[in-house]
Amino acid sequence: MTAIVGVLNKHAVAVAADSAATINGTLGRKVLNQANKIITISKYHPIAVMIYSSSSFLGTPWDVIVKLYRDNLKEKDFNSVSDYISDFIKFLSDNSFFCSEGFQRKVLRMHIFRLYQDIERKAIAIIGGEVTDSNKPYLFKTIKDELSSLKEKLDKSEPCEGLKSYTFEKFEKYSIDILDELYNYIVNHTGASPELYEHAKQTAFSFLKSSFNLLGYTGLVFVGYGKFDIFPSLKSINVSTAFDGFLKYSYDKQSEAVISENNMAAICPFAQTDVMETILTGIDPSVKHFVSDLFFKSLNAYSTLVSNTIKANNGDSILSTAIEKLDISGIRKVFDEAINNIIGKQYISPLVDTVAYLEKEDMAEMAESLISLTFLKRRMMSSEETVGGPVDVAIISKSDGFVWIKRKHYFQPDLNHHFFSNYYIK
Known part of the structure; x- marks a missing residue:
């Protein structure tokens, strides 16, 4: 499992991800804590992808596919993040989806x-x-x-x-x-x-x-800048499978964020989002859903009680039947909208307004903290620790490009200077 997040404003975008990966083996589930979920798409331009849910596509690890695409892209760039997505999908198709x-x-x-x-x-x-x-x-x-x-x-x-x-x-x-x-x-x-x-x-x-995801789908979150973008954007696609030369994928439009004059900041969590949503909205999503269900059930119980009371006192049977058949779904909708409005005004808007003015360092710290708090909650619970390991953090800005703030290595950097010397050779 996974927790990843993007924090965007007009200065830059900060991305962070945990390192836990759940493996379903023949003898049960196992959690490994060294997965890489943030990968640069270009060595030369400010664009990257974050990966959540399944770490492979038709048997091929996504990090292998993305790095092959990066080598194929070389110094080429595109006008927008959406154009990078389109080219990446074409790359998958041109390579027969990396499987037979x-x-x-x-x-x-x-x-x-x-x-x-x-x-x-x-x-x-x-x-x-x-x-x-x-x-x-x-x-x-x-x-x-x-x-x-x-x-x-x-x-x-x-x-x-x-x-x-x-x-x-x-x-x-x-x-x-x-x-x-x-x-x-x-x-x-x-x-x-x-x-x-x-x-x-x-x-x-x-x-x-349909746009419904199949079991084992992968979320690919493309984030950064196109050639003509002044401000960053984040766009996500869900990829399920491929067959007959077609790729089953869909855009996650509810999760996308485009920074502009009218949208100065955004906080975009993915995968295990319950802790981050609690911080952003002031209420745990499961508690919010429980309150909504309880309100709806209470209204149903009340209408049934009124109807039964009328019947017990030899009241109007037509009236009691009408009360039983009352459609109260509209009341629930009004109730849910009122809750969402108060959450937006008192929690989300003030927080997003503050994020709009954060500098790069503060954005990186915020992104890392959101992942770390998710890990802390999972660690304190008796269930499986599906978020954990080192937290990778990076900043992507228009002028400075992709900059790692924190990153785990499978090797010691000071012993492998040739790796960094050869990074741009190809």
């Missing part, structure tokens, strides 16, 4: 089967946890309903950026062997109808094409 087509198919099969089997397990739990000949028809109906509900939700979402032009016909043609296996599993193995298989196939396509 056979491996891409293997990963695609895993995602398709996992989707269906997760729904199958959920349906089995709904019918009581045991499958018998007598309840199989009900099981298949439940699976079909779950597939239909999920597909409806997926179709309402925006398609992911990389698969907007991808058609169902291309998917069927490319995945014919995988879909044959799925048919064999659903129809021949479980005894379901071909109609259920069709539902599963359509839902799998909608799932792949």
